[in-house]
Amino acid sequence: MSHDLVIANGTVATASDEFDADIGIRDGRIVQIGGDMGNATRVIDATGRYVLPGGIDSHVHISQPSGPGIVMADDFDSATRAAAFGGNTTVMPFCLQERGQSLTAAFRDYREKAEGAHVDFGFHMIITDPTPQILGQELPALIEEGQRSVKVFMTYEAMRMDDAGILATMDVARRHGARIMVHCENEDVIAFLAARAEDTGDIAPRAHATTRPVAAEREATHRALTLAEVVDIPIVIVHVSNGAAIDEIARARARGVNITAETCPQYLVLEAEDLSRDNWEGAKFVCSPPPRDTVEQQNCWRGLETGLFDLFSSDHCPFRYEDEQGKRNPAGLRSFRHIPNGIPGIETRLPILFSEGVMKGRIDLPRFVALTSTNHARTYDMYPRKGTIAVGSDADITIWDPHVRKTIQHAGLHDAADYSPYEGFEVTGWPETVILRGVPVVEAGQMTTSGIGAEVPRTAR
Ligand code: URP
Ligand code: ZN
Ligand code: ZN
Ligand code: ZN
Numbered sequence: 470m471s472h473d474l475v476i477a478n479g480t481v482a483t484a485s486d487e488f489d490a491d492i493g494i495r496d497g498r499i500v501q502i503g504g505d506m507g508n509a510t511r512v513i514d515a516t517g518r519y520v521l522p523g524g525i526d527s528h529v530h531i532s533q534p535s536g537p538g539i540v541m542a543d544d545f546d547s548a549t550r551a552a553a554f555g556g557n558t559t560v561m562p563f564c565l566q567e568r569g570q571s572l573t574a575a576f577r578d579y580r581e582k583a584e585g586a587h588v589d590f591g592f593h594m595i596i597t598d599p600t601p602q603i604l605g606q607e608l609p610a611l612i613e614e615g616q617r618s619v620k621v622f623m624t625y626e627a628m629r630m631d632d633a634g635i636l637a638t639m640d641v642a643r644r645h646g647a648r649i650m651v652h653c654e655n656e657d658v659i660a661f662l663a664a665r666a667e668d669t670g671d672i673a674p675r676a677h678a679t680t681r682p683v684a685a686e687r688e689a690t691h692r693a694l695t696l697a698e699v700v701d702i703p704i705v706i707v708h709v710s711n712g713a714a715i716d717e718i719a720r721a722r723a724r725g726v727n728i729t730a731e732t733c734p735q736y737l738v739l740e741a742e743d744l745s746r747d748n749w750e751g752a753k754f755v756c757s758p759p760p761r762d763t764v765e766q767q768n769c770w771r772g773l774e775t776g777l778f779d780l781f782s783s784d785h786c787p788f789r790y791e792d793e794q795g796k797r798n799p800a801g802l803r804s805f806r807h808i809p810n811g812i813p814g815i816e817t818r819l820p821i822l823f824s825e826g827v828m829k830g831r832i833d834l835p836r837f838v839a840l841t842s843t844n845h846a847r848t849y850d851m852y853p854r855k856g857t858i859a860v861g862s863d864a865d866i867t868i869w870d871p872h873v874r875k876t877i878q879h880a881g882l883h884d885a886a887d888y889s890p891y892e893g894f895e896v897t898g899w900p901e902t903v904i905l906r907g908v909p910v911v912e913a914g915q916m917t918t919s920g921i922g923a924e925v926p927r928t929a930r
Pocket of ligand 3: 528529530784785786
């Protein structure tokens with residue numbers, strides 16, 4: 470049999486294995502692993518390279534409305550371009566239902582916005598307004614058609630849900646077979662501390678971190694886990710930042726709660742101290758939960774090493790720093806409270822974990838693959854079409870150069886923000902060639918396709 474593409478001489482890694490083999494690809498799928506490859510239209514030599522399942526970033530915000538006058542830096546064009554250059558072949562953005570809005574209409578809009586994406590994609594629904602219409606009709610219909618993940622927020626005044634709303638949403642999600650994702654921070658604690666900080670003139674970006682303490686995340690994590698336990702639904706605790714929240718997750722798991730736990734690069738390599746940088750520079754590190762300290766960084770590393778965490782996502786949520794719609798706008802200068810929450814990171818997620826995790830001996834290569842690809846596909850109903858290198862799977866492959874050394878500089882990245890919170894960070898290892906369903910989309914530093922991304926069916930193959 471002849472192949473459209475053969476990837477030769479590389480070291481293949483999956484979530485469970487690492488071995489030398491050639492990969493044969495035909496019609497967008499992997500059709501052969503190892504053995505005599507016969508004829509091929511094209512051969513890519515991967516000598517000295519790792520051949521990995523394409524990265525899946527299951528927590529990104531793209532073109533998401535973020536409040537009056539605030540525009541997210543990335544649309545699907547720029548975000549998915551940056552994703553591809555960062556070694557990703559699938560991303561999962563959120564479809565936000567704003568209060569008073571139809572979820573069905575919001576989802577139609579997002580699907581339209583995603584046309585022309587450069588990598589494959591699937592959506593999570595964000596519910597902010599659990600009305601009878603939404604919970605009784607719109608959400609069940611969307612879940613039945615395959616949108617099987619729903620995020621709710623315990624914080625942000627415009628998005629938060631009270632416990633009654635969360636229970637009702639969880640109940641609908643459980644009955645129709647969706648997973649619930651929860652942003653765990655106690656809004657009343659934060660509002661209280663933020664008002665007190667502003668009253669005392671403590672308005673600089675650093676106050677964003679001090680008014681969102683570990684205690685607010687720990688309590689909310691415990692409460693979300695309790696609600697999921699009561700309803701009996703699988704729960705994803707997103708963007709976990711600290712050891713106390715990790716302990717809550719471990720305890721609930723021991724009670725039998727079905728938990729998927731996620732952490733992000735910002736909790737490994739950024740600190741609350743970064744928010745203290747001069748001249749409002751600290752605004753570049755404002756995200757929620759905030760980066761903590763070196764002790765909590767170690768706690769998060771331990772969670773990655775021990776298997777407590779299943780998912781490593783970017784929580785890419787890009788806002789511009791310089792212009793009038795950015796983090797430093799006149800309203801922003803009034804107080805930390807007006808800085809939009811979120812930082813860019815879609816292109817730097819894999820290099821940071823590879824360099825700090827694999828190269829420094831904290832995690833092995835299969836665990837890297839599990840954390841950045843396979844577990845995302847499993848959690849969100851895309852496996853084994855996505856997230857692995859196996860016969861029959863989509864040929865989504867990242868050829869990884871483990872030797873190249875790079876200093877992260879925003880000028881070399883492809884998102885539409887105007888800075889990187891990781892500016893100056895040195896990494897070893899970077900994606901070299903990125904292949905989506907058998908087609909190279911990034912090669913020799915160039916994007917070689919345009920808009921071939923498609924929505925991923927949320928069922929097994
Ligand atoms: O600060 C953050 N993380 N912004 C993105 C929205 C969210 O809560 O995930
Ligand atoms: Zn969140
Ligand atoms: Zn997020
Ligand atoms: Zn950019």
